[in-house]
Amino acid sequence: MMDHAPALMIVVPVFASLVLTLIGPLGQRAAYGLLILSIAGSLAAALVTLVQVVQTGQAVYYRMGDWMPPMGIELVIDHLSAGVLVLICACALLTAIYSMHTARQDNPDRLNHYYALFALLVAGLLGMTATGDVFNLYVLLEISALSSYGLLARGKGKAYYATFRYLIMGTIGASFYLLGVGYIYIMTGSLNMADLSEILRRPELEESVSVRIGFTLIILGVWIKMALFPLHAWLPNAYSRAGTTTACLIAPLMTKVSVYVMLRIMFTVFCVDYIFQQIAWSRLVIYLASAAAVLGMITALSQRDLRKMLTYIIVAEIGYLTGGAWLANTAGYTGAVYHILADGLMTLCLFMAVGAVIYRTGQSTAAAMQGLFQRMPVTAGVLLVAAASVVGVPPTCGFFSKWYLLQGAVKAGEWVFAAALIIAGLVAAILFFRLLERAFFGRLADAVTEKKSKKPHGTARKIRIQEAPLTMLLPLVFTGAALFGLGIYTNEVVQYLIRWSVPAGI
Amino acid sequence: MTWDASLLWQFDILILLMMVICAVTALALEGLLSSAIATGVYSFLICLMWTHMMAVDVAFTEAAVGAAISTVIFLGTAQYISRWIKKDRPKEQGIKQLTLVIAMICAGMMLAATRDLPDWADTASPASTHLSPGYIEQGYFETATPNVVTAVLADYRSYDTMFEVVVVFAAALVVMVLLRHTSHKHRKVLHLRPKREGRDTVLRGAAQSIIPVMQIFALYVLFHGHYSPGGGFQGGVIFGASFILLALCYNLKFSMNRFKEHAVLWCCAGGVLLYAGIGAACLSLGMNFLGYGALADGLGVSVVMARSHGILAVEIGVGITVMAVMVSLYYDLASGGDLEDGL
Amino acid sequence: MDDLFFFIIAKYNYWAAIVLLFIGLFGMIVRNNLMKKIIGMVIFQTAILLFIVSIGAKRGATVPILKFSPDKQPMLDAATYANPLPHVLILTAIVVGVAVLGVALALLQKIQRVHGTIEEDEILEDMRK
Numbered sequence: 001m002m003d004h005a006p007a008l009m010i011v012v013p014v015f016a017s018l019v020l021t022l023i024g025p026l027g028q029r030a031a032y033g034l035l036i037l038s039i040a041g042s043l044a045a046a047l048v049t050l051v052q053v054v055q056t057g058q059a060v061y062y063r064m065g066d067w068m069p070p071m072g073i074e075l076v077i078d079h080l081s082a083g084v085l086v087l088i089c090a091c092a093l094l095t096a097i098y099s100m101h102t103a104r105q106d107n108p109d110r111l112n113h114y115y116a117l118f119a120l121l122v123a124g125l126l127g128m129t130a131t132g133d134v135f136n137l138y139v140l141l142e143i144s145a146l147s148s149y150g151l152l153a154r155g156k157g158k159a160y161y162a163t164f165r166y167l168i169m170g171t172i173g174a175s176f177y178l179l180g181v182g183y184i185y186i187m188t189g190s191l192n193m194a195d196l197s198e199i200l201r202r203p204e205l206e207e208s209v210s211v212r213i214g215f216t217l218i219i220l221g222v223w224i225k226m227a228l229f230p231l232h233a234w235l236p237n238a239y240s241r242a243g244t245t246t247a248c249l250i251a252p253l254m255t256k257v258s259v260y261v262m263l264r265i266m267f268t269v270f271c272v273d274y275i276f277q278q279i280a281w282s283r284l285v286i287y288l289a290s291a292a293a294v295l296g297m298i299t300a301l302s303q304r305d306l307r308k309m310l311t312y313i314i315v316a317e318i319g320y321l322t323g324g325a326w327l328a329n330t331a332g333y334t335g336a337v338y339h340i341l342a343d344g345l346m347t348l349c350l351f352m353a354v355g356a357v358i359y360r361t362g363q364s365t366a367a368a369m370q371g372l373f374q375r376m377p378v379t380a381g382v383l384l385v386a387a388a389s390v391v392g393v394p395p396t397c398g399f400f401s402k403w404y405l406l407q408g409a410v411k412a413g414e415w416v417f418a419a420a421l422i423i424a425g426l427v428a429a430i431l432f433f434r435l436l437e438r439a440f441f442g443r444l445a446d447a448v449t450e451k452k453s454k455k456p457h458g459t460a461r462k463i464r465i466q467e468a469p470l471t472m473l474l475p476l477v478f479t480g481a482a483l484f485g486l487g488i489y490t491n492e493v494v495q496y497l498i499r500w501s502v503p504a505g506i
Numbered sequence: 507m508t509w510d511a512s513l514l515w516q517f518d519i520l521i522l523l524m525m526v527i528c529a530v531t532a533l534a535l536e537g538l539l540s541s542a543i544a545t546g547v548y549s550f551l552i553c554l555m556w557t558h559m560m561a562v563d564v565a566f567t568e569a570a571v572g573a574a575i576s577t578v579i580f581l582g583t584a585q586y587i588s589r590w591i592k593k594d595r596p597k598e599q600g601i602k603q604l605t606l607v608i609a610m611i612c613a614g615m616m617l618a619a620t621r622d623l624p625d626w627a628d629t630a631s632p633a634s635t636h637l638s639p640g641y642i643e644q645g646y647f648e649t650a651t652p653n654v655v656t657a658v659l660a661d662y663r664s665y666d667t668m669f670e671v672v673v674v675f676a677a678a679l680v681v682m683v684l685l686r687h688t689s690h691k692h693r694k695v696l697h698l699r700p701k702r703e704g705r706d707t708v709l710r711g712a713a714q715s716i717i718p719v720m721q722i723f724a725l726y727v728l729f730h731g732h733y734s735p736g737g738g739f740q741g742g743v744i745f746g747a748s749f750i751l752l753a754l755c756y757n758l759k760f761s762m763n764r765f766k767e768h769a770v771l772w773c774c775a776g777g778v779l780l781y782a783g784i785g786a787a788c789l790s791l792g793m794n795f796l797g798y799g800a801l802a803d804g805l806g807v808s809v810v811m812a813r814s815h816g817i818l819a820v821e822i823g824v825g826i827t828v829m830a831v832m833v834s835l836y837y838d839l840a841s842g843g844d845l846e847d848g849l
Numbered sequence: 850m851d852d853l854f855f856f857i858i859a860k861y862n863y864w865a866a867i868v869l870l871f872i873g874l875f876g877m878i879v880r881n882n883l884m885k886k887i888i889g890m891v892i893f894q895t896a897i898l899l900f901i902v903s904i905g906a907k908r909g910a911t912v913p914i915l916k917f918s919p920d921k922q923p924m925l926d927a928a929t930y931a932n933p934l935p936h937v938l939i940l941t942a943i944v945v946g947v948a949v950l951g952v953a954l955a956l957l958q959k960i961q962r963v964h965g966t967i968e969e970d971e972i973l974e975d976m977r978k
């Protein structure tokens with residue numbers, strides 16, 4: 001069974017979603033239990049593979065249908081993908097546990113179908129990460145995209161139009177990717193990543209305009225999918241109108257996996273020399289990334305809706321990741337990969353905390369934060385940790401990723417990016433300071449809970465602790481702890497995982 | 507350089523020109539019904555193009571999916587929206603022209619870069635020499651399937667195909683989740699659609715004689731996919747189309763009495779379950795996921811024949827799911843989700 | 850003159866695909882009516898499929914279904930059959946395309962019910978209210 005872990009990891013959620021579609025009559029608890037069970041299974045398989053990869057120091061290969069790689073499809077799990085796979089499973093599992101109350105609230109009917117789409121999205125993301133075939137990646141990209149349209153459209157009222165725009169942009173992105181694969185295929189005749197990277201090293205193909213167009217189309221498609229500035233316009237509307245569970249699942253994972261795909265295409269299919277010598281856009285991309293980081297954070301500062309604010313923080317974080325990947329040095333690459341893990345957890349933590357606040361207060365504006373430390377002390381505490389991580393306060397993981405990125409920027413002499421990192425960090429500090437100030441000193445008189453209990457003036461002043469339910473609190477606290485944990489074990493993560501995946505020649 | 511007369515370039519260029527005209531027409535027309543029809547014509551022309559490129563399986567699928575099903579669901583949707591588009595406002599003209607200029611520059615660059623691509627239909631291009639000869643030369647000996655497209659689709663790249671079936675399944679699920687909780691507030695919109703008690707006798711008579719033939723043909727296409735163009739997708743779509751035709755010629759209720767809502771759902775999931783189940787069975791019998799060779803002992807045949815049987819089995823799974831999904835999409839989109847009356 | 854003729858003959862398929870691609874993309878981005886955007890999307894996707902199927906064509910080749918000689922042996926000259934791999938990819942992509950189309954149309958119906966229109970500017974106005 002151990003040998004089959006890579007396949008099981010992806011197939012188990014698919015089976016779960018099929019069964020979930022059919023078990024409507026069994027009730028909501030059964031659906032909830034089955035979802036958690038299947039994702040826990042995936043997590044176990046992902047952990048087994050991670051341990052195997054770290055112990056042997058080699059990638060794990062799995063041949064689908066026992067066909068040799070260039071002919072058949074192969075799963076390749078190396079140090080980079082193993083880490084991302086564990087991140088996806090862990091985030092999905094935490095969200096699944098968290099979803100007990102929120103999913104029921106957002107889906108009065110057809111909860112089992114909602115969970116089926118949830119499982120399909122997880123399967124799609126895992127498959128995208130594990131695959132070693134560029135066309136297979138497209139199919140799984142469409143699975144994750146389709147299921148995310150369904151999940152996002154379950155939001156309230158205005159979600160439909162936002163989802164429609166996301167669908168149009170997402171289709172353009174995926175189609176660009178497909179066309180790029182077509183261009184690469186026409187010049188090489190292959191679809192397997194390892195095979196492609198060998199063929200693409202031939203000098204006549206390095207010069208070829210068509211290969212360059214193919215690369216451009218693929219990267220443009222991935223950028224649309226990961227919402228890099230200025231292609232990000234679809235993201236804030238689509239994500240901020242979604243239901244709480246949906247936002248917790250999609251916000252941390254979709255964009256991070258797209259970043260992973262960008263790294264895969266850049267460094268596995270193409271090689272370092274090609275990206276930085278032949279293509280040589282790094283200057284331009286780093287400017288875009290810097291603009292994304294700074295403008296994203298500043299726009300976030302101007303938002304009044306809590307979730308919209310968080311979505312603009314995602315746009316800014318995408319700037320960090322892209323910049324790090326295009327710095328063309330080890331520190332930048334390490335920072336980018338480490339930040340995929342760190343930012344996944346950070347975004348999850350933020351969305352969960354805000355989701356808990358919205359669940360309790362029913363409001364999503366900044367006013368919901370009033371007096372949070374008195375009402376929901378645990379949630380507020382975790383929010384504080386997540387904020388510290390986004391700002392980059394040691395020993396949270398956010399600090400270390402910024403540290404590596406900054407180091408990389410200085411080494412590469414990209415002062416614009418270094419400045420953008422620092423400015424974005426400062427803006428984030430202002431943003432969270434404002435929020436937490438409200439949460440700490442905000443007067444309860446303005447808080448929403450007051451309105452509910454229409455008691456006489458005197459008793460209303462009394463502070464009532466209204467913490468979120470335990471199924472929401474546990475994943476929240478765990479994620480908060482993981483932010484510290486990842487920060488403290490930075491050295492180990494870099495040494496055992498990321499250093500192995502640094503592409504040759506960088 | 508010699509020119510092979512077997513490729514009729516005049517014919518191709520004519521079709522391509524008509525395609526461009528159809529595409530522009532579909533986007534420019536003010537009536538949405540007519541632009542849906544123009545899109546259908548466009549799909550049909552592309553089928554001709556593909557047949558001419560010897561991509562018969564693809565043309566078959568596009569004729570069934572693009573020209574038939576897509577047009578029907580377009581028309582099903584069109585009854586719930588206003589039929590005519592409004593003229594765009596003048597203030598957006600500027601952005602429009604800017605986009606047009608940028609698009610034309612990009613198009614110009616890509617057109618210029620085609621100089622670098624291998625010539626069309628070049629037998630020595632990398633795509634024709636790297637992997638594909640392997641499939642053609644070994645495919646028959648490894649899978650006992652003369653239709654190389656079927657062999658590659660359902661065996662070499664069977665993992666892709668499994669997820670392709672999952673994609674259509676996901677689409678049916680998403681559409682169901684989106685449309686099937688029509689609140690009473692919005693029911694009045696649905697009542698705007700014309701009532702259909704049934705159609706005239708000619709239509710019914712035609713449907714009665716065509717539908718059985720269609721269904722038998724669909725089964726033939728599915729089971730004969732090893733030897734002729736076709737397979738699970740095409741067979742499934744044709745089978746699904748027979749139910750849609752029934753609904754079009756009688757009414758939605760009539761069709762739904764024969765293929766009930768929950769049966770559709772079970773078929774949607776059941777086909778994928780069959781496909782993935784065969785994969786899992788191979789895994790539990792000691793080979794990798796979807797390695798049909800593992801079934802050899804159980805079936806009492808050689809490994810090569812086991813692959814052939816495996817292909818057939820997964821194609822049946824594909825057929826069931828695709829058939830049910832097409833019907834499900836039609837039920838939902840044509841009735842606006844309340845499943846009471848449709849196109 | 851002959852060179853130009855052969856150049857056109859050798860590339861016209863790709864040109865048509867690229868022209869259709871941009872027609873579709875233009876419709877998707879610029880048209881105000883959401884239904885037109887969806888039609889643009891269909892044209893855009895199909896143009897890409899046309900491009901990729903064009904890769905599979907070979908001069909003088911026939912459909913990729915093996916022919917048998919009288920003594921039941923398959924004829925295996927790869928040059929006489931069209932390249933099957935692009936066909937397989939496009940079969941997958943066509944089905945993905947119809948899946949996306951179905952979801953887009955379902956969303957369109959929902960938008961019509963919530964906002965009462967499918968013109969983009971009117972929806973945006975409705976949302977501002």
